[in-house]
Amino acid sequence: MSTPTAQADPSSELIPTAAAERQALIERWADRHGIDAARRLAEAEDLADAVAAEITPDNTVDTYAKSWRVWARFCAFADLPEREGSRGALVAFVAWMLREGQQNGKGYAPSSADTHLAAAVTGLRQRGVAVSGDDQAAARKALAGLEVKLLQAGERRGRGQAVGADIDGLYAIARSCPDTLAGLRDKALVLTGFHYASRAQDPAGLQRGDVTLHPRGLVVAVLTGKTKHSVRSAKIGYATDPEICPVHAYTTYRERLVAEHGQRWAAPSTPAFVGIDQHGHITGGLVPDSVTRAIKRISARAGVPISWTGHSLRIGLASVGRQRGKDAIAIADQGGWARHSRSMLGYMQRDDGWDDNASAGLT
CATH class of the missing domain: 1.10.12 (Lyase 2-enoyl-coa Hydratase; Chain  A, domain 2)
Known part of the structure; x- marks a missing residue:
């Protein structure tokens, strides 16, 4: 048969x-x-x-591939077979990553080690290797314990959480952007990105047709999200102060773009945010890396004390929204988080730890 x-x-x-x-x-x-x-x-x-x-998003595929290479380097170092995911091998993998796992011989940050562990287990299972939940849990427990040991020794690894955007920073950026097409693009990129908690890939993926004008502001169709929550239509209203109004900033930038470079840039399929070289020439659309670099450059030009990163706008909406008393569910829906998301709750922070302190005002 x-x-x-x-x-x-x-x-x-x-x-x-x-x-x-x-x-x-x-x-x-x-x-x-x-x-x-x-x-x-x-x-x-x-x-x-x-x-x-x-x-499966492309960046997830890239993470799996990178983590499998880390696992392969460990197996070569420890003289272990790649296609075995025993408890001992996974715990040894975690210890090796924290001790010397990077290519330069330094240890990974615990958060990076956690990512590589999860992706390596996924890679093993994709290759037909049975990895039990108990064995993976033992490796995670070892990672958590070793992280505590690092903290007790005064060693904090990793870049830490990016600084969140704030209202003072938005004013500084708005005032520092020159009255050129590039300056207007920069202003619109930051002000709109803050109001819908953008990741770097979000404005890079927007087309002109994804941003529509509404009597009460803008509607931004974010289609680049990785989850059903992050694919959304975010509504951005007019600001009380025109100086930092995201709607005025975006419409002014788009009008200047069409006026200087032609009606074809009004087509719905053109990039919402274009690349502009030092001579004022349009270079096409932005990519996530160029958005990240742009936000760093824009914040540095404005004299923001700690330069923002591609994630600062996202952190800023959650943090400032909470400070202003916005409902957590409303923040989640606007920013594309799952309601009660742990990452969103982590962004809802007070930087100094005094005003938002559980013991403040109790005695």
Whole structure:
């Protein structure tokens, strides 16, 4: 009796194990349900694989690939087989990462080690390696304990959380942007990004047609999110002070763009935020890295005490929104967080720890 075979991507390193497992599964289906049903089930599996590949963000794929390379370096260092995910191997992996895992021989920050551990486990499972939840939990417990040891020794690794944008910074940026197309673009990029808690990839992915004018402000269709919460239509109202009004800033920038470079830039398919070289020439759309660099440059030009990063606008909406008494659910919906998101709650911060202190005013 012949059985249907699953199609596989010949370029994938996962083929030998995955294809063999798929074929064994199909043979069990054929014995249980017959050839035709097994073929339909195999086609459904192929569809499920295609959907999973389609919905996995590119940066997640890159993280998995990078973390697998870290795992491979560890296995070569420890002389362990790559395709075994035992409790001891995972705990040793965590300890090695914190001790000397980076290419330069330094230890990773615990947050980076946590990311690599999770992605390495995913990579092992993709390659047909059984990794138990208990073994992964043991590695996470070891990581948490070792992180405490680092803190007790006075060692804090990693860049820490980016500084959040604030209202004073928005005023400084608005006043420092020159009255040029590039300056107007910079002003609009920051003021609108703050109001919908943008990640760097969000303005880079916006087209002109994704930002529409409404009688009460702007509606920004954010389509670059990684979750169902982050894909959203964010509403940005007119500000009380025109100097830092995101709606005025965006419409003024777009009007100048069309006036100086032609009506074709009014087309809905053109980038919402364009790249502009030092000579004033349009270079096309922005990419996430160029958005991050732009925000750093814009904040530095404005004399913001600590330069903002690509994540500062996102942190700023959560932090300032909480300071101003905005409802956490409203903040989550505007910024594309899941309601009661741990990361969002972490952004809702007071930098000095005095005003927002649990003991303040109790005695």
